[in-house]
Amino acid sequence: MKILMATMGLDIGGAETHIVELAKELKAEGHDIAIASNGGVYVPEIKAAGIRHYSVPMHKRNVRYMLQARKMLKRIIQKEQPDIVHAHARIPAFLCGSLHATMHFPFVTTAHWVFETRGMLRYFTNWGQRTIAVSEDIKAYLMREYGVPEEHITVTVNGIDTHKFSPDISRDRVIKELGLDPEKPVISYVSRMDEDRALVARQLVQIAQDLDRDVPGVQMIITGGGNVFAEIKAQADRVNAQLGRTCVVMTGPRTDINEIVAAGDVFVGVSRSALEAMSAAKPVIVAGNEGYQGLFGPDKLEEAQAGNFCCRGLPMSTPERLREDVRSALTLSSEEKAKLGAYGRQVIFDFYSVRRMAGDCLSVYDQVRRRRYNVVMSGYYGFSNAGDDAILQAIHEGIVAASENISITVLSNDPPLTKHLYGLNAVPRFRVWKVLGALKRCDALLSGGGSLLQDRTSTRSLLYYLSIIRMAELFHKPVMLYANGIGPVRKPANRRRVKKAVERAALVTLRDRSSAKELQEMGVTRQDLHVTADPVFNLPPAPAERGKELLQAAQLPEGVPFAAVSVRDWPGTGEFPRKLAAMCDHLRKTYGLEILFLLMQPEHDRNTTRQVRQAMEEPSYLLDVSCTPRELMAVLGQAKLCVAMRLHTLIFAARMAVPCIGLVYDPKVASYLQELELPSAGNVEEFDQEKAIACADALMARYDETLSHLEEKSRALAQAALQNEELLLELLEGGEIKKRS
Numbered sequence: 001m002k003i004l005m006a007t008m009g010l011d012i013g014g015a016e017t018h019i020v021e022l023a024k025e026l027k028a029e030g031h032d033i034a035i036a037s038n039g040g041v042y043v044p045e046i047k048a049a050g051i052r053h054y055s056v057p058m059h060k061r062n063v064r065y066m067l068q069a070r071k072m073l074k075r076i077i078q079k080e081q082p083d084i085v086h087a088h089a090r091i092p093a094f095l096c097g098s099l100h101a102t103m104h105f106p107f108v109t110t111a112h113w114v115f116e117t118r119g120m121l122r123y124f125t126n127w128g129q130r131t132i133a134v135s136e137d138i139k140a141y142l143m144r145e146y147g148v149p150e151e152h153i154t155v156t157v158n159g160i161d162t163h164k165f166s167p168d169i170s171r172d173r174v175i176k177e178l179g180l181d182p183e184k185p186v187i188s189y190v191s192r193m194d195e196d197r198a199l200v201a202r203q204l205v206q207i208a209q210d211l212d213r214d215v216p217g218v219q220m221i222i223t224g225g226g227n228v229f230a231e232i233k234a235q236a237d238r239v240n241a242q243l244g245r246t247c248v249v250m251t252g253p254r255t256d257i258n259e260i261v262a263a264g265d266v267f268v269g270v271s272r273s274a275l276e277a278m279s280a281a282k283p284v285i286v287a288g289n290e291g292y293q294g295l296f297g298p299d300k301l302e303e304a305q306a307g308n309f310c311c312r313g314l315p316m317s318t319p320e321r322l323r324e325d326v327r328s329a330l331t332l333s334s335e336e337k338a339k340l341g342a343y344g345r346q347v348i349f350d351f352y353s354v355r356r357m358a359g360d361c362l363s364v365y366d367q368v369r370r371r372r373y374n375v376v377m378s379g380y381y382g383f384s385n386a387g388d389d390a391i392l393q394a395i396h397e398g399i400v401a402a403s404e405n406i407s408i409t410v411l412s413n414d415p416p417l418t419k420h421l422y423g424l425n426a427v428p429r430f431r432v433w434k435v436l437g438a439l440k441r442c443d444a445l446l447s448g449g450g451s452l453l454q455d456r457t458s459t460r461s462l463l464y465y466l467s468i469i470r471m472a473e474l475f476h477k478p479v480m481l482y483a484n485g486i487g488p489v490r491k492p493a494n495r496r497r498v499k500k501a502v503e504r505a506a507l508v509t510l511r512d513r514s515s516a517k518e519l520q521e522m523g524v525t526r527q528d529l530h531v532t533a534d535p536v537f538n539l540p541p542a543p544a545e546r547g548k549e550l551l552q553a554a555q556l557p558e559g560v561p562f563a564a565v566s567v568r569d570w571p572g573t574g575e576f577p578r579k580l581a582a583m584c585d586h587l588r589k590t591y592g593l594e595i596l597f598l599l600m601q602p603e604h605d606r607n608t609t610r611q612v613r614q615a616m617e618e619p620s621y622l623l624d625v626s627c628t629p630r631e632l633m634a635v636l637g638q639a640k641l642c643v644a645m646r647l648h649t650l651i652f653a654a655r656m657a658v659p660c661i662g663l664v665y666d667p668k669v670a671s672y673l674q675e676l677e678l679p680s681a682g683n684v685e686e687f688d689q690e691k692a693i694a695c696a697d698a699l700m701a702r703y704d705e706t707l708s709h710l711e712e713k714s715r716a717l718a719q720a721a722l723q724n725e726e727l728l729l730e731l732l733e734g735g736e737i738k739k740r741s
Contacts, residue, residue: 097126135308159357188264387648
């Protein structure tokens with residue numbers, strides 16, 4: 001891939017070193033890397049590695065500088081045409097985010113630190129399509145302060161080059177250059193000398209004279225530059241004058257950090273610098289502006305990892321504690337120092353390799369990178385309906401499994417919800433210009449799945465889906481009717497409209513034979529109507545343990561057999577709730593089945609569910625917690641029987657091989673019961689209580705036979721559902737679509 005990284009600068013600092021090491025590793029793995037920054041001491045190093053550098057003033061929160069930087073970044077992106085833009089730090093991320101809104105390049109950020117969120121600063125931040133956090137606590141911060149979805153955050157490590165930072169690196173050159181005594185102990189420290197980073201540097205200078213009394217001849221190398229460097233150097237010069245020798249050497253910013261680390265007998269610092277010293281097998285005192293941990297060892301690994309070796313949440317460093325720990329570390333025996341150093345280096349090998357860091361980034365890049373094809377999905381999405389959400393999830397996962405070269409944009413009633421739940425790009429389904437933009441950029445429209453082409457709900461609903469199809473056709477985009485259930489379409493004008501849309505479609509797959517028959521009765525003559533199956537037959541359930549947890553949440557006694565019941569509000573049902581209640585009572589009295597009600601779309605299911613439960617003589621249970629489609633499937637997988645009015649409750653149960661009894665409110669339910677060869681308890685508008693109970697008795701009498709047949713049928717439908725993606729790939733790759741360059 002061609003990757004453009006954007007950061008504030010490339011001077012000394014943990015985040016800067018992280019970027020340099022990441023860029024060099026990605027380059028070594030064969031990727032084409034460019035970096036845009038304000039420059040700094042690491043620019044020669046990255047150029048020597050074959051990495052292009054663009055000088056862009058992204059280091060100041062100043063309107064003039066930022067406007068200039070944005071203009072320059074835009075030209076760079078137009079020139080480079082990167083597969084990924086990866087921004088580090090707040091200003092670069094904000095600028096790249098503003099360009100992403102119009103240029104639509106794949107955009108990732110890394111959070112190296114926490115930022116102020118007061119006032120307008122909260123809005124001066126953009127976390128991209130995906131975010132990489134360098135520690136778990138930063139991930140929690142992103143979720144808490146900015147509402148970044150957990151599934152959009154990947155936690156990585158500060159990867160360390162174990163060859164560059166090795167116990168084999170010589171200290172001799174640095175010791176000689178700095179005029180230090182090789183026979184006397186040396187403390188090394190590396191950090192930016194900025195006000196918000198230099199607390200421990202100040203404290204080292206402060207304790208130098210006392211430490212000299214504890215460990216005669218002690219020497220310090222303090223490396224880094226920043227806005228308080230001159231002030232701290234003046235303090236160091238006074239200490240040296242008072243001691244009459246060079247005790248504290250302030251080097252300023254340097255790039256030979258591995259040799260600076262090698263020169264020390266003990267290292268003091270935090271974050272990446274501490275990890276680099278551990279890689280060099282040095283005893284490390286972890287101390288910084290955010291807290292103090294002390295001499296690192298096995299007992300402190302978990303605590304250090306939790307804060308990414310930054311000491312967040314720990315007590316603050318004090319001169320007294322720092323002095324005591326430095327004195328103790330310097331007076332350790334050679335064997336004790338070697339043991340601590342070997343442990344630290346092993347921690348780097350186990351948890352902080354630069355290869356792992358690069359692998360984490362590549363995994364995130366793959367989530368957002370441009371695919372060869374982009375398809376738009378039109379359906380009943382973003383309405384918190386478990387059945388349609390399951391269709392969306394199943395189609396998405398099926399497409400991803402079939403090809404890595406297809407990206408999906410969803411027309412959703414609730415785009416933020418769709419993005420949050422499934423990580424998919426989504427646009428508002430009723431915002432015409434947004435829809436037109438998505439269709440104009442796509443390679444194909446997928447209309448479905450589900451029963452979209454019907455007028456039982458309303459003609460308005462049918463016309464909406466047909467208008468989306470027509471807009472795609474006006475842009476000369478091929479249309480795939482994806483695993484559609486057709487009908488009922490009652491009005492003659494609507495039947496003509498559906499017939500024309502089906503005949504013009506580039507590809508038609510249907511979820512059952514009844515839909516094919518309905519189209520033939522409309523006069524559709526095309527011979528390439530593919531009868532496949534509902535995509536949900538290939539959607540895996542949540543783990544069985546999660547299903548058991550949800551049953552406990554519904555207070556269902558553990559281990560008891562139960563029947564899952566799913567109903568929905570529907571006009572004209574009259575006495576249906578009371579009669580269904582009698583059937584549920586019969587199942588409990590006769591077969592010992594507890595009754596558990598499920599809410600597939602709570603706002604449309606709750607009222608009728610309440611009526612049925614109130615009419616029952618026997619007790620019942622209600623699963624009234626928010627559940628994903630996978631979780632509902634896991635619950636159904638624990639059931640012995642399912643009684644369902646909603647189509648996708650039946651499909652979920654069939655997917656889990658749970659025998660079902662259907663309650664027909666729409667022809668699509670009757671059609672799928674016929675497809676599954678399962679019984680119907682009758683139409684809810686003219687429900688016959690006695691016939692329904694007889695239907696249940698007949699199924700229970702041949703339960704084992706029904707179960708065996710359903711297991712076989714479910715496997716066959718899962719195989720048939722795979723054809724949807726296979727046919728889509730044939731459409732995209734068959735030359736009918738202009739491919740992306």
